[in-house]
Amino acid sequence: xxxxxxxCFAKSLAGHDKDKVYVxxxxxxxxxxxxxxxxxxxxxxxxxxxxxxxxxxIKNKEIAxxxxxGLQLTDEIIKxxxxxxxx
Numbered sequence: 900x901x902x903x904x905x906x907c908f909a910k911s912l913a914g915h916d917k918d919k920v921y922v923x924x925x926x927x928x929x930x931x932x933x934x935x936x937x938x939x940x941x942x943x944x945x946x947x948x949x950x951x952x953x954x955x956x957i958k959n960k961e962i963a964x965x966x967x968x969g970l971q972l973t974d975e976i977i978k979x980x981x982x983x984x985x986x
Contacts, residue, residue: 903931903954906963908984913951920985921945922962922977923954936978957984 903909903926911919911933921933924944931952932944939945959980965972 903949903952904958904963905966906960907958908955908981909933909952910955911947911951912953914947916945920955920981921952922959922980924966924972924977934974934977935981936974936976940974941972941977959984 903923905923905926907923909921909923909931911917911921919935921935921939923931924934924941925932929948930946931949932946933939933952934941934944962972962976962980964970965976
C-alpha cells in the first residue's frame with residue numbers, strides 16, 4: 900500500500916477533475932484531502948479516496964515543513980508550488 904504524505908503532489912485519476920494536480924494537505928485512513936489554492940482551498944479541501952489519486956512522489960519542502968511545524972499554510976503558497984511543479 901502506498902503511503903501518502905502531506906506536502907506531496909498528487910494527480911486525480913477519476914472524477915470530473917481527472918488529470919488535475921493537487922497538493923495533499925491532510926491524510927485520513929481511507930481518504931486524502933487535496934487543495935489546489937484556487938478552486939479547492941485549504942479551508943475546504945477536496946476529499947478523495949486513495950484509489951482515485953496517484954501520488955507523484957515529489958514533495959514540496961516548504962509546504963511539508965509548514966504543515967509539520969503547525970505554521971500557517973496559505974492558498975498562495977500552494978498555487979505557486981503547483982505552478983512551479985507543472986512547468
